[in-house]
Amino acid sequence: MLTLPNTKPRDKAVSQKLEIKRCAVYTRKSTDENLNSDFTSLDAQRESCESFIKSRKAEGWQLYPERFDDPAYSGGNTNRPALQHLLAAIRQGKVQIVVAYKYDRMSRNIKDFVKILDLFDKHGVAFVSVTQQFDTSTSIGRIFQTMLMGFAQFERELVSERTRDKRIAMIQKGKWAGGMPVIGYDIDSANRKLVLNKSEARQAEDQFLFYLKEKSLGKTAKRLNERGYRLKQWINKAGLEKGGSRYNKSNLAQILRNPFYIGQLRYKDNFFPGEHKAIVDETLFNRVQKLLSQNNGTHHSANQDKHDFLLKGLVHCKVCASFMTPNFAYSRGRKYFYYKCTKVNKNDKDACSVKSAPAKELENLIVKRLSFLGQNKKVVEAIVKDAQESSVKAFGPLREDRKRVQEEIRKTDEEAKKLVNALGAHKNGSRNSFITDRLDELQEKKQKAEERLADIELSLQSLEGRMIDADVIRHNLQRFDAVFDKLTPNEKKDRLRLLIKEIIYNQDPSKIKMTLRPLPELDLEVEGDKVSFDERTKWLPRVP
Numbered sequence: 162m163l164t165l166p167n168t169k170p171r172d173k174a175v176s177q178k179l180e181i182k183r184c185a186v187y188t189r190k191s192t193d194e195n196l197n198s199d200f201t202s203l204d205a206q207r208e209s210c211e212s213f214i215k216s217r218k219a220e221g222w223q224l225y226p227e228r229f230d231d232p233a234y235s236g237g238n239t240n241r242p243a244l245q246h247l248l249a250a251i252r253q254g255k256v257q258i259v260v261a262y263k264y265d266r267m268s269r270n271i272k273d274f275v276k277i278l279d280l281f282d283k284h285g286v287a288f289v290s291v292t293q294q295f296d297t298s299t300s301i302g303r304i305f306q307t308m309l310m311g312f313a314q315f316e317r318e319l320v321s322e323r324t325r326d327k328r329i330a331m332i333q334k335g336k337w338a339g340g341m342p343v344i345g346y347d348i349d350s351a352n353r354k355l356v357l358n359k360s361e362a363r364q365a366e367d368q369f370l371f372y373l374k375e376k377s378l379g380k381t382a383k384r385l386n387e388r389g390y391r392l393k394q395w396i397n398k399a400g401l402e403k404g405g406s407r408y409n410k411s412n413l414a415q416i417l418r419n420p421f422y423i424g425q426l427r428y429k430d431n432f433f434p435g436e437h438k439a440i441v442d443e444t445l446f447n448r449v450q451k452l453l454s455q456n457n458g459t460h461h462s463a464n465q466d467k468h469d470f471l472l473k474g475l476v477h478c479k480v481c482a483s484f485m486t487p488n489f490a491y492s493r494g495r496k497y498f499y500y501k502c503t504k505v506n507k508n509d510k511d512a513c514s515v516k517s518a519p520a521k522e523l524e525n526l527i528v529k530r531l532s533f534l535g536q537n538k539k540v541v542e543a544i545v546k547d548a549q550e551s552s553v554k555a556f557g558p559l560r561e562d563r564k565r566v567q568e569e570i571r572k573t574d575e576e577a578k579k580l581v582n583a584l585g586a587h588k589n590g591s592r593n594s595f596i597t598d599r600l601d602e603l604q605e606k607k608q609k610a611e612e613r614l615a616d617i618e619l620s621l622q623s624l625e626g627r628m629i630d631a632d633v634i635r636h637n638l639q640r641f642d643a644v645f646d647k648l649t650p651n652e653k654k655d656r657l658r659l660l661i662k663e664i665i666y667n668q669d670p671s672k673i674k675m676t677l678r679p680l681p682e683l684d685l686e687v688e689g690d691k692v693s694f695d696e697r698t699k700w701l702p703r704v705p
Contacts, residue, residue, distance in 0.1 A: 182257040185225040186210040187247055189266045193233035203230050206262040213291045214260060225256055227618070236269035239277070246619075248277075251284050264290045332426045335435045341404070343421060344368070344393045345440045357438045364390050365440045368416055369449050376452060379509035382408040409507035417449050468498040469650040471524045471657055472664060478502045479667040479674075481513040488517065500666070518666045527675065528645065531660060535641035559621050566614045573607045 188206040190196075207230070214222050227250070231243040239245070244267075250256050259281065261267055267288070268274040281288055331338040337354050345365030346355040367390070372381045385408045392412065394405035406412075423446045424439030425432045470487040478485050485500035498520040504512040580596050580603070641656075648656060665674040 179221045181223055182221050183225045184214045184222050184258040184260050185229055185247060185256040187229045187259055187261045189231040191235055196232050209262055209291050210260045236265055239273050251286050258287045260289045262291050264293055329428055332428045333433050335433055342393050342395055355437050362440050369441055369445050372417060372449055378410040378413050382410055382413045411507050471653050475661050476500045476664045476666055478515050479665050480515045531641050559617055563617045566610050570607055570610050573603050577603045
């Protein structure tokens, strides 16, 4: 725990010199259990942290007003909205101390936690755990904290191992170990097993019969969809409707390989007799497995013919608006790498007219353009200036909106207060009914206004982050050409993701649209870069 001298200022002059330390409270809860109750685990964590901050008021500690709560988010990674907002506030110098109920609220992964601590140190921010005695401002405290995080990660891995062992034991006994149900079976929650759904049994068998006839995952998925068949639909424990989506090549392949339909359970390469009834004949199942292996045998492993795909996750198709994912193909002994529309990949070649883009050529084009930008300081500064100016212009309307919504909330509170006083003064039943109805309206109005205010605050924070990010972009663009070729493939990917928000691959081969992060979009003229996108079909084979 971070301990400071607990002494009160002796006089007014000393009090005026007291350094104010803004303290942000971070809370996290792993599950969504009881989130709708009046008092949750998040509230309990925050209450303890606020009490601790109040006890240090004489030392200049003040509660930072914004809440940083992550309900139903795992501590195994840092992909949490409130945590990211907190880190943004730290980068902007808004917070000097972060207070949490326990250290593992920040992260249960020691690598992530060390990175968070490094960021804290970089910006002069201390971390305090209310229930554990350590001080991150000392080297001994940091060692102790790292040890605690190591034990927390060990405990997490131990729980994971126990869960896995329990699941294996259930499968070996032929019992359903949980997960999503499949077509042809329903969940018997009382007995914790799957039971046969006779009305879906025909569809379950058709999945296998159609594939034997069509001999193609894409064509089979299309035929199943045309028949009106959909994937299994069910209601989860939270009462939400799940499943019911259309068939595609990916989910159909998983279904056809599932030995569950012949009454067996699989763990890795081992098979065990299940308690449930089979739907598909074992001979039919084995014929389908043989055909799947034959169709898959013409393709090579991506690991055998590796390409780094530097733009993975960045390329979108202009026509079908889907991601373009890494793919490869062989023709006459040559290897071809390309980005392929997800819709085509999941369905068939008729799903999109673009189909694919050559990977190496597209990557070289993007790298050339970034290098060009980095070499021209005037271009870099113009881009950064434009982004900064656009952010500054956006600040004004947002601040006016915030002021207007705050005034709306104030007036709503005033009217509600007057109505409450009137409610106590009048004894007329009909009059009281009118007042209570109006109070309900005001409460709903205030709630909506507070939600709008929260959205405005997030937008303002995002704009502030963009102002800072622009400096990062400037630095990376100017040094891009000098360092890019020296980077490892993973480092290259990280650098490109830092600079690029998205790349729109157009059906028209003359233009590709690239949007920098957070700068304006750029139209890249292909002409002059010696890239023949319009002739890609001549040297890039079409894969079914």
